[in-house]
Amino acid sequence: MISVKDLHKSFGGVTVLDGISTDIEKGDVVCIIGPSGSGKSTIARLIASLWDVKDGEIDLGGVDIRTLPLAECTKRIAYVSQDNYLFDRTVRENIRMGRLDASDEEVERVAKAAGCDEFIRALDHGYDTICGGGGGHLSGGEKQRISIARAMLKDAPIVILDEATASIDPENEAVIQRAISNLTRGKTLIVIAHRLGTVADADNIVVINEGRIAGQGRQEELLKQCPLYAQMWNTYLGTRDGKEE
Numbered sequence: 001m002i003s004v005k006d007l008h009k010s011f012g013g014v015t016v017l018d019g020i021s022t023d024i025e026k027g028d029v030v031c032i033i034g035p036s037g038s039g040k041s042t043i044a045r046l047i048a049s050l051w052d053v054k055d056g057e058i059d060l061g062g063v064d065i066r067t068l069p070l071a072e073c074t075k076r077i078a079y080v081s082q083d084n085y086l087f088d089r090t091v092r093e094n095i096r097m098g099r100l101d102a103s104d105e106e107v108e109r110v111a112k113a114a115g116c117d118e119f120i121r122a123l124d125h126g127y128d129t130i131c132g133g134g135g136g137h138l139s140g141g142e143k144q145r146i147s148i149a150r151a152m153l154k155d156a157p158i159v160i161l162d163e164a165t166a167s168i169d170p171e172n173e174a175v176i177q178r179a180i181s182n183l184t185r186g187k188t189l190i191v192i193a194h195r196l197g198t199v200a201d202a203d204n205i206v207v208i209n210e211g212r213i214a215g216q217g218r219q220e221e222l223l224k225q226c227p228l229y230a231q232m233w234n235t236y237l238g239t240r241d242g243k244e245e
Contacts (some may be wrong), residue, residue, distance in 0.1 A: 001025055002047065002158070002188070007056035009042050009211075016042050018211040020056070024204070026157075029189045031199040033232065034208035039080075040192045043208070044162045044217045047190065049073040060158075078154045078183075081162040084147035086135030092127040094135075094146055098153030106153065114149035114179040116142065126173050141176070148179045159184050196236040205229070 002024040009017040017039045024030050032040045045051045049065055058065050065073055078098075086094050095107050108127070111117040119142055123129040135143040144164070151159065161180065193199050200219050207214040207222065207229045212224055215226030222229040 001059075001061065002190075003057075003059040003062075004047070005057040005059070007046065007053070007057070008060065009039070009046065009051075016211050017056075020208070020211075022204075022206050022216060024188060024190065024214065026188055027186070028203040029184075029191065029201070030204045030206065031191045031193045031202040032089065032206045032208060033193045033196065033199060033229075034214070038208040040208050041162050041209045044079070044160050044192050048077050048079040048160050050079065054155065077158045077160060078151040078156040078163045079162065080144070080147055080151050080183075081161045082132055082144070082164055084150075086131045086138070086146060088131065088133045089113075090125075090128045090130055091123070091146060094131055095149045095153060098150040099155070100169055107149075110149045110152040113150070113182045114145050114152055115175040116145035116149055116179075135210075144176055145179060148183055152179075152183045156187075158188045158190070160190045160192075162244070168225060171187055196233055207232075 004020055004022050004024075007017050007020040008015070020039070020043060022030075032043055034040050042051075046053055047065075049070060053066055060068065060073070060076060087097075092104065092107055093242055095111060095230060096102050098110075099106075104127075108117060111120060111127075120127055120129070129137070131143075131146075135146070136144070148164075161184075164176070164180070191202070199205050203218070204216060205219060205222055206216045207226055209228055214228045215222050217225070221234075223233060224230075
């Protein structure tokens with residue numbers, strides 16, 4: 001279980017998180033949503049140990065993450081965002097960063113599961129194609145699928161998706177969603193959601209507003225008890241229905 005206890009975070013004197021507390025059970029799917037700038041990604045980065053916890057506490061399996069070696073935290077958690085960095089190395093080497101002792105066969109197997117084997121083989125040098133600085137030789141969708149393959153190879157028990165499909169075009173999003181389903185099967189999944197259509201079946205939805213929890217629970221509970229969530233959901237339905245007309 002992941003326990004977040006009275007978490008606070010400020011940047012330049014501006015409060016971003018103001019007393020966040022929630023529990024994430026092993027194997028659950030938890031979605032963290034809220035308006036832009038509400039602190040959602042800050043929570044994700046603190047859980048992933050990308051930033052240090054200074055005020056409050058985050059426990060992994062009952063152990064304060066501040067007492068765990070960074071290598072132990074990163075072994076337990078795979079973090080995928082919309083802007084994962086690719087290095088100026090080959091596609092194969094970028095995927096293998098998920099687990100450095102992986103064989104070529106293992107790299108190619110997760111690439112297939114992530115939906116990127118076909119486009120990789122179509123590159124000039126296949127898996128030995130250089131990605132370029134920041135993955136500059138590849139499209140946004142291609143970089144994202146390689147990032148997911150890298151996370152799949154890591155095979156961590158906790159997966160954090162920080163708006164991982166927010167900037168992906170609809171054609172690539174369908175492929176990436178299938179890859180994410182493969183990546184997260186049997187894992188504890190924390191989703192920082194950009195589109196509310198992805199949250200309806202979550203075990204727990206945590207609604208953040210101005211650095212505080214405005215509500216949490218399953219969707220049917222929040223629609224009745226959390227005005228902000230009901231407003232966001234109705235706005236999403238209106239936008240979706242407008243696109244379908």
